[in-house]
Amino acid sequence: MKDKQAVIRLGKALFWDTRVGSDNKTSCATCHFNAGVDDRSKNQLDPGTLRRFPRLAPNMPNPDSTFQLGGGPNYQLKVEDFPFTRYINEADTNGAGSKISDVNEVASSQGVFTAKFKGISGNKQNSADECDVVLDHQDGFSINNVNTRRVEPRNTPSVINAVFNFRNFWDGRANNMFNGGDPFGLRNTAPLIWKREAGLLRQVHVALPSSSLASQGSGPPLSGTEMSCTGRAFVALGKKLLNQKILSDQTISPTDSVLGKYANDKPVYRAMIAQAFNPNYWQSPSIVRFTNSHAKRIGSMDLKNPHPFDNFPDTDASQMEANFSLFFGLAVQLYQATLIADDSPFDRYAEGKGQLSEQQSKGLIIFRGKGQCINCHGGAEMTNASFRNVINQRLEKMTMKNGLIKTYDNGFYNIGVRPTSDDIGIGGVDPFGNPLSESMFFAKSAANASLLGNGFDPRKYEQPATDKVSVNGAFKTPGLRNVELTGPYFHNGGKATLMQVVDFYNRGGDFAEENKDDLAPDIRPLNLSEDEKESLVAFLVSLTDERVRYEKAPFDHPSLCMPDGHPGNTKTVTNSGNGNATDVSPLRCLKEVGAAGSTRKIAPFLGYGVLPKQR
Template structure:
């Protein structure tokens, strides 16, 4: 086989720098908590106090009552089935919690597969553009199981032959049936929708079933600490713009504020708020929670959701969680519970008014009419429609009752494109995305599993029921031979954390774009905390390499070089771009000519030719590992069923090291763990459990919930009981367990002791 001169030079660099690896320096073993602290690990209860949070004083009323009302609003909205579109024809409504009901994740096994609609044409265009411009090439055929079938342990892992590219499914979460959105009805939990054909999600007999999302559902527990950017591809921006997930990447997004007797547009960018950005995405997704056909420009909008949940009908608004029970001792909602009757004894509107300053919900004599309205489009990403409003005077009827707004005429004709156009909304309805995002963020910030068996050991240096000598040996493998800590660093056990981004008071990150030698021996820049680890071929899902709402790259690294090389004008602040280290951390290689000697490659200091490359295609956000025992299946495609299968994946050096070599993270190389080391590593990961999560004790208690057990219309359901702050034990319920109830040490059909080899490995041996 022949190799180019440039490739041979790259190999020489690779070997000379020892990236391939076999440097025989005995690492210091991890024996005590102090040993672990030397590597940046810590008791999370201590560490979380140092993580900055958003200042919401501009938006919230002063005092603890407002913050308590925000928390109550957030928990109610997260668990409320009426938030989603799908409650028609006896089907359970779709709540945010419908995909996050078990330890903050989804443990269902039926109708949970997506055939991989994120695939693009494998047509990389150079070291900077890469797959940014690649056209979509969705796979619509199922491999593991057909729609509405159950997966079995024997189906996992999905990859059986390393480096062999075949079609692969994604294990995800089922959402809504494909339907055209007509309108919401005030005070009615069920949206008006019209079923349409679904060419992909239907059984072998042709019956339509619920759609499944294109990526595995990440857990919400600890997301407040683990995520500077949220979602697998990081499209949920750390700055919340009040409208959609894209933050500063959507420069046209504006909320509305009452001023001087009218309503005006206002730009906001709330730092440390990727969870708020994330929260406003799923409720409008035609896969997850909403009726709509985006390719026909037919979508539900946030003002429509606000109308349904806030506006009165026949003098009464919707009852929050009207079909769900809330325990009298619920840690957040107990004092609002109607138990033994369902629902809360308050309204969403009252909670908003208790929490938020009046200028965001009291419109006075003005009403909002949308000519276009901002919407979030599911993958594959398309440009959003910019917000454009007219402010009009209230009608006489509206002046009598602020909650009164004229309903559109009922019609069986096809709905208008973007159904909010032409309708009249109150200010609170028009700003509902702002309230929703900040409220859900406040709730999720309480969901921190900071009392794991590992945390307890870090606290007092004594063994406990879940952390003993074998777990310490596993921790040593995690830190040293296994190299796990290189991506799963810090107390949060992920490099994608708020702490790792090192954001200042203004929220701008200081450690986001990192220069590093990648798996192929070449240098590149990439987004810290996002790695291509070879789970699937890069072009199956380009992840962080994808596009934002205006076609601009999601990745800060690619944005930097697009701007610098004049490939594209970036019309917003590129997060992290001014704080790229001028010298690589490990090899002390110059990244740019640091003219002002400040240690960074500023915006006016171009990167050297060696670093004119971006390695973000196929990169996904590194998940935190706490409570991993309870949140299988694993990886962004849900393709591994047990933690042992995950360990086997890393020990093999990934699934697709050769096809992904241009973007592969440098630590994805065969490890050579012994069987004892693998078992101990799994035991350490299990020790990241928190009994409060396992038994759903406060703050992990919750209202009741009915979710789809299969994808059929009027199919079977799972009824999840309401749990109070004392958890599952007083109700006689078993603790939450593993996915499929499988022992985490089970290997199954993993390609054990298989080595993922690439061209580079073959030459450097």
């Protein structure tokens, strides 16, 4: 890195640029535009495509491609659809016996259509990728043989304050070490980056610690669900963007806190990379022969298709094109590192500069005490998955409800949101066959513990037997800043309001009995009164940073237009002519916002918060 501020500018441009998507309609921000998350509500359901474990659910469809809610894709979510697991009395602590309805859908974010990558459109400016449409029968994202946009299999977490996470994604796939090319750190043992050394261009290993957001950033642009036609490598994205002006079809406010100087004179991406990064990684005049074998070294973030690059064609590339994944990951990381919300009423109270209301103060006491929230949402980051917490103790032990002592990944817990068989979470594997869980990785292969990176010291830990590890169905604990605005909640998006979340914890989870072998022991009935629950919700609302609500710097942004479902319903959509449904027209558009913020007030999901009256 040569110029940090130049890297941040590059990162913000790439994060918001819709041409990063194969369809030229999908940016990183498309799923993170609203307090760091996504508040779209049509065509935002996945039917359960991560249920792929017949051993755990022998009598259930694996995966599940049947939509229980609405009967198909392109459904318009409504307030009354939530919570997905419903009780006769939401305050019940009787477990499964009091459930009156349940669906295993996931409320998440629409991405791209199912398609296979063919190539970029030569030197045509602002052209979408060339892709072959593939009818989506397997996962259910089609209506009458017309594809709808796919929806991600887990709810979209917030990018705000994500820089504090030791690992990112719900299952920790975004490794704390960045290898320059994919999300998997040292687990991918292949060299992925070209460096000029002594006048020669050669492939080298990159291992950047404390860079989980760079690892995370390298995943979605190649995902066949989120942003890309299946099988597109980063070198193709580099070829597509490098000679194009940043955000060429989008508007930048002259007062944008990062990009304002480019409002009327946009540079090309190539020039921004040259300004930002060490020339040894982009300046070589030599041509890289990027072959299929190079493409197959890349690990895909897509859990269902870990090796989508097997048919990527050989191509000649410049060093800058070949290393585009390195520049993209680091730039997006440094931009996201600026998205820190730390000026809420609670922050001012903690600094001795303000007061909480009587109700919020009571809620804080419950948060730290009877509610047991702090047991998982600790520290200023309000998550045990933070770098500060995890780096000191990567693996921890807990006493399960049956009295057995098991090892788990610090900050990742099974809390009974869904049956473990619906989504195994951190109990899954990476594209190289290794457990995603550090606990299970160490249990199976202590000799390779160095691949866990960032100073993992096997001498600190007793190697557990694999049956003494509890990771199935466990997910990263999210931070709670701005939680009022980041619904729907949990990895399945199955709760729409904070009160529904509090009810969940108060009754001791939704699937505690089904998940008892891996359930975090703190998940048990809390016996909170209605007044105590309202006070707890009031405290959670005190964690909202008003800069986020009104998109003030550093949360200002360029303009953005995004898909927002398809005309029609779950039974009928219009064929665009190539086998894909038409997007609703006009697209949903957000106006550019400068540093002073917007008049648009970000509201809770579906505009419905069921928030208690402040007292």
